[in-house]
Amino acid sequence: MAYMQYGRNALRKVITDTSFRSNDCVVNPVLYASQGLRYRKLEVVLTTSIEKLGKAGETVKVAPGHFRNHLMPKLLAVPNIEKYAYLVREQRKIYQHEEEEAEVKVVKESKEDKLKEFEKAARRLDNSKLVLRRFINVEKFRLRASKEEPIELRSPITKEDIIAEVERQLSVRITADNVHLPSPLTTFGEYEVPLRFPKSIPLPEGKVQWTLAVKIRGK
Secondary structure (H helix, E strand, O other), X not given: OHHHHHHHHHHHHHHHHOOOOHHHHHOOHHHHHHOOOOOOOEEEEEXXXXXXXXXXXXXXXXXXXXXXXXXXXXOOEEEOOHHHHHHHHHHHHHHHHHHHHHHHHHXXXXXXXXXXXXXXXXXXXXXXXEEEEEOEOHHHHXXXXXXXXXXXXXXXXXXXXXXXXXXXXXXXXXXXXXXXXXXXXXXXXXXXXXXXXXXXXXXXXXXXXXXXXXXXXXX
């Protein structure tokens, strides 16, 4: 930001202090642009990086109207004349180190933001209950010795089933590495399924591991 402000002030001074002569229009596209003469493209030097156009210091071709109405008033670009190009190149050398540091900071912030998103998703899973509805195994249900005997499912619930339901019900995408399920769930009931997340995601106070509450009931 300091580079842009300093650069624009310096360019503003160069433009203000320069007295154009009547024959300057032969070599100076600024006068052509300000007089409204039509040219297919103008060569300009960008003073700052512009998306889909180029990086600061690059020479690009733009429409005269775009340069006159947008780039020139905001000093986002200057005509491709030696004195302007030299000034932009010198400023780029001075502030190159500053720009590199700024880019590193942006990457660092994005990693922190991503970690916050992971933590938010982990807390949501830890505070939610996943409800799964399944058919019972009718044959084994009839052969139960007592009512206290667990009711078995027609088809067991696997790790892949839990991952799919978490994404559908809770809008959180996890992988098989995040779910610790040594064997499929085969009976109705409520379970605490352990979850595995990186150590960089802090656990809630009083908890020793992340878990997901799962309730299996009949259809």
